[in-house]
Amino acid sequence: MRIGVLAAQAGVTAKTIRFYEDAGLLPEPPRTSGGYRHYPEEAVLRLAFIRDAQAAGLSLAEIRGVLAIRDGGQAPCAHVTDLIDQHLAQVEQRLVELGQARDALRALKRRAAATDPANCGSGEVCTILTAPAAST
Amino acid sequence: MRIGVLAAQAGVTAKTIRFYEDAGLLPEPPRTSGGYRHYPEEAVLRLAFIRDAQAAGLSLAEIRGVLAIRDGGQAPCAHVTDLIDQHLAQVEQRLVELGQARDALRALKRRAAATDPANCGSGEVCTILTAPAAST
DNA sequence: CTGGACCTTCCAGTGCACTGGAAGCTTTAT
DNA sequence: ATAAAGCTTCCAGTGCACTGGAAGGTCCAG
Structure with a gap:
């Protein structure tokens, strides 16, 4: 799906998604031939996780740490x-x-x-x- | 008194005092012939007030408002x-x-x-x- | 083939209350 | 005379999580 659709489904703005990518919270997604970001469905879950973690009071830096561990294959x-x-x-x-x-x-x-x-x-x-x- | 003495007496840094002046919380003091700021004793009270007001949770903008009313001659x-x-x-x-x-x-x-x-x-x-x- | 929605990057700003540093001048002590 | 401490201005950065806007490229309907 494209960034706007993801944004709508996750309840954030496209700007925020790009910002999260820059901040290392979201992996760089593949691009279409035209250069558009193309996200898999799971991206919604990742954004939902970020929201939940924020609601628990974690900073983006802390969330990045948690995600990095998970992305490294650890629980x-x-x-x-x-x-x-x-x-x-x-x-x-x-x-x-x-x-x-x-x-x-x-x-x-x-x-x-x-x-x-x-x-x-x-x-x-x-x-x-x-x-x-x-x-x- | 000079800015460093005032800073020490008020428990803030000289930087902060200059910042407050820029922010409109402190009036511009007279200068010595060498260009140094020269403060009257009452400046300590004003800085103490700012601290007390901050301790009460007021923002610098709100404190500026209070000071402006007082400086305008009103209670x-x-x-x-x-x-x-x-x-x-x-x-x-x-x-x-x-x-x-x-x-x-x-x-x-x-x-x-x-x-x-x-x-x-x-x-x-x-x-x-x-x-x-x-x-x- | 054109208009508009959507996307791209990049730079800059928001709010708050300072803080740091550079470059240079004044004052005081020795 | 000179060194050190203290002062001056000005610009820029801090932390946090975005947000705004400009200039331009892409995609799709009509």
């Missing part, structure tokens, strides 16, 4: 398990940080509600924001 | 309150999404633990990742 299970563990740890860490950010913003909101504009001198920029959220 | 309270509300909403939204991502990753981890590499054909890329995490 990438161990590698994938590592990546999942790494990302889970990162996500949990990020959840903690975001929770703290939320708490800080709630504190700022309370302070904002208690702030009278008339009390703000022009010496500082904004008494609501100054000082308290500086823990991150 | 930016209402504007700041709006920004805080917006960011709080964004952070809470992001917390929900990240929580979902965490759940998806945990599901992947369970599946990975239950996957035997011997069962992976070479037809697909990786059965652990394919299909399930597609909700995000």
